[in-house]
Amino acid sequence: MKVRANFKRSTLRRSVYLVATGGRETLNVDLSDAGVDLPRAFDEAAAQFGAYSVEFQRIAMGLKRTGAYDTVVDQLAAADPLRRRRSARLAGALRLEQAVPWLGGLLRATDAQTRQAAARALGRIGGARSAEILLRAACRRPMTPSLVISLAHASPDLFLETALDSRPVEAPREVVAVAAGLRRRMASVRPLLDLLASGTPRERAAARRALRSLGVARPVPRGMAA
Amino acid sequence: MSAVARISSPIPGSRKPSLHEVIRRIAVLERAPVFFALPEKALRALARRVRRISVRAGDTVVYQGEPGDTIFFIEHGPCRVVLQHAPTEVAVAMLAEGDLFGEGACMLSRPQQASVYAQSDCALLALDRSSLFAVLGRDRDFLAELTTFARQRVDSFAAMESRAGWGAVHGEGSVVAMYAPRGGAGATCLSLNLVGVLAMRHPGQVILLDLDLPYAHAALLAGLVPASCLARLADAPPDAFEELLLSAILYHPDGPMILAGALRPEEADAITADLITRALAVLRRTFRYIVVDLAPAVSEPVLACLDAAEQVVVVTAPDLSSVKSAGDALQILLELGVPDGRLSVVLNHRSSSAAVERATVERLLHRRVDVEAAFDGARPDIAALKGQILSLTTQRSEIAKAAAALADLLETRSSARIGGSR
Numbered sequence: 001m002k003v004r005a006n007f008k009r010s011t012l013r014r015s016v017y018l019v020a021t022g023g024r025e026t027l028n029v030d031l032s033d034a035g036v037d038l039p040r041a042f043d044e045a046a047a048q049f050g051a052y053s054v055e056f057q058r059i060a061m062g063l064k065r066t067g068a069y070d071t072v073v074d075q076l077a078a079a080d081p082l083r084r085r086r087s088a089r090l091a092g093a094l095r096l097e098q099a100v101p102w103l104g105g106l107l108r109a110t111d112a113q114t115r116q117a118a119a120r121a122l123g124r125i126g127g128a129r130s131a132e133i134l135l136r137a138a139c140r141r142p143m144t145p146s147l148v149i150s151l152a153h154a155s156p157d158l159f160l161e162t163a164l165d166s167r168p169v170e171a172p173r174e175v176v177a178v179a180a181g182l183r184r185r186m187a188s189v190r191p192l193l194d195l196l197a198s199g200t201p202r203e204r205a206a207a208r209r210a211l212r213s214l215g216v217a218r219p220v221p222r223g224m225a226a
Numbered sequence: 227m228s229a230v231a232r233i234s235s236p237i238p239g240s241r242k243p244s245l246h247e248v249i250r251r252i253a254v255l256e257r258a259p260v261f262f263a264l265p266e267k268a269l270r271a272l273a274r275r276v277r278r279i280s281v282r283a284g285d286t287v288v289y290q291g292e293p294g295d296t297i298f299f300i301e302h303g304p305c306r307v308v309l310q311h312a313p314t315e316v317a318v319a320m321l322a323e324g325d326l327f328g329e330g331a332c333m334l335s336r337p338q339q340a341s342v343y344a345q346s347d348c349a350l351l352a353l354d355r356s357s358l359f360a361v362l363g364r365d366r367d368f369l370a371e372l373t374t375f376a377r378q379r380v381d382s383f384a385a386m387e388s389r390a391g392w393g394a395v396h397g398e399g400s401v402v403a404m405y406a407p408r409g410g411a412g413a414t415c416l417s418l419n420l421v422g423v424l425a426m427r428h429p430g431q432v433i434l435l436d437l438d439l440p441y442a443h444a445a446l447l448a449g450l451v452p453a454s455c456l457a458r459l460a461d462a463p464p465d466a467f468e469e470l471l472l473s474a475i476l477y478h479p480d481g482p483m484i485l486a487g488a489l490r491p492e493e494a495d496a497i498t499a500d501l502i503t504r505a506l507a508v509l510r511r512t513f514r515y516i517v518v519d520l521a522p523a524v525s526e527p528v529l530a531c532l533d534a535a536e537q538v539v540v541v542t543a544p545d546l547s548s549v550k551s552a553g554d555a556l557q558i559l560l561e562l563g564v565p566d567g568r569l570s571v572v573l574n575h576r577s578s579s580a581a582v583e584r585a586t587v588e589r590l591l592h593r594r595v596d597v598e599a600a601f602d603g604a605r606p607d608i609a610a611l612k613g614q615i616l617s618l619t620t621q622r623s624e625i626a627k628a629a630a631a632l633a634d635l636l637e638t639r640s641s642a643r644i645g646g647s648r
Binding site (some may be wrong): 050052054057060061095097098125126127128129130156157158159162185186187190 | 275286288291292295296328335355364
């Protein structure tokens with residue numbers, strides 16, 4: 001069995017490579033085959049070529065030609081939670097932007113594992129749309145590590161800073177602050193300092209933690225930040 | 227200088243933009259380099275996805291060395307691009323409305339090359355990589371052009387940093403006006419090659435100002451993608467004009483520099499005699515030679531250039547119509563008071579068989595032809611497709627030889643003028 005699985009994985013890796021380098025146009029994969037870790041194969045390709053490279057775009061197109069793209073999105077609404085989770089992983093690995101609204105729906109699932117898989121997928125796909133959906137989910141549910149990490153991954157430049165500065169407050173600022181700390185961008189320092197000065201005790205604690213991870217060990221007085 | 231950005235706007239994307247807002251965003255996107263070539267449908271899709279961000283004066287938008295995944299379009303307010311090398315920092319560009327930044331980190335997956343500060347209160351549109359690829363992922367040509375633009379700007383900022391002290395190298399520069407009274411005489415090609423020769427002799431001190439309006443294509447022929455142009459500086463505040471002008475300059479990898487007059491035909495109207503005079507004043511302080519490629523029309527801007535020029539080169543093709551036009555132009559120039567010693571004539575053969583012989587041309591113009599460029603076959607066209615300048619890559623080509631001869635003539639006259647004035 002193990003030899004068979006290895007053989008399948010190797011064949012898939014070769015096919016993905018062929019499509020990525022332009023040697024073949026379509027990528028035929030069996031999405032229902034649980035014996036092959038498809039997301040892992042796509043992750044490897046993304047790491048090798050870059051998730052926004054021409055090569056990776058070719059893989060996406062190769063899958064689209066076979067209709068696999070639509071299947072992935074369809075299965076996000078499957079009744080079986082295992083299938084939904086698997087599709088969410090695939091959508092994330094393929095950086096499938098079209099799946100973002102459906103993944104947003106999965107964030108409301110009763111099953112915690114499905115919510116987690118959807119959050120991770122949104123974090124990988126990234127961009128303002130994914131980050132906004134994660135931020136909305138943070139408004140509904142208590143802060144979970146997977147949600148905050150995914151928010152940090154998904155947020156594009158100046159997204160979290162904008163959310164921290166927005167008036168009236170439209171997002172749980174302690175979640176945004178922790179995500180900003182994980183993202184480690186100097187542009188977050190000023191909004192975090194402001195939160196430290198004017199936030200609730202929970203927000204101040206989150207801001208202090210985030211500033212520490214940004215290397216601002218001692219809160220700087222407002223006038224000194226300039 | 228502030229160490230952090232202070233940004234205020236609602237959570238991006240949380241509300242659908244109104245139709246009015248979409249139209250306003252499209253107006254910003256279609257002014258940006260590379261993006262202006264996109265069809266309306268793509269611009270509309272992008273406009274729905276961008277986030278509007280307000281930044282206060284003095285705040286930092288992007289930090290040098292940090293990763294970046296977003297392209298920022300300037301809706302209003304100038305932004306200063308600064309390269310930091312402790313203990314000093316060099317301002318390499320001043321970006322204004324319609325410009326963009328952050329494309330290097332976004333497209334080339336490299337850390338931000340420079341920090342960008344808001345010079346005054348700014349409004350920006352932010353387009354993240356995920357949204358860009360979701361809308362334009364299939365448009366490989368566009369993505370390739372955007373990547374080329376990003377690479378070009380990275381190179382140009384690096385070059386600008388190394389040439390930070392160029393202004394102190396010499397005194398007032400010399401303006402050379404290239405004038406073809408009839409289009410199609412090859413004045414732009416000759417101007418580019420002249421700039422190539424002069425740039426080889428005086429690295430970092432030669433610029434081509436492309437005023438062959440309304441269709442100024444010198445940058446395109448040199449394989450460069452302009453991000454800004456002289457026309458866009460028409461409303462620039464006086465104290466920022468010099469910085470904005472110098473940051474609009476394009477750098478060819480082989481040395482010459484180019485300043486586009488206008489990026490779009492309709493922008494040509496913004497170029498006035500006053501704007502040209504101000505621009506030339508700045509360029510003369512900065513460069514040794516400013517070669518100006520002029521449009522055939524005898525308009526106010528063209529006359530302002532001719533007034534400011536130390537040397538006027540009239541380019542003509544060997545056909546009756548061109549020669550007649552050149553004769554008329556020479557007559558006008560003499561009547562305008564341009565000294566005979568500052569006029570030169572170049573006879574450029576654009577086809578293998580000349581309709582009018584050199585002797586006939588000289589007889590019709592009542593003066594000798596100073597430089598003759600023999601027919602160069604398809605070489606200039608092929609070079610343009612490759613973005614090459616023949617005087618830098620193929621010095622044995624006819625056009626390169628003519629450019630070298632013209633450069634010799636201009637340099638001799640320029641040194642004689644300086645000697646005489648002493």
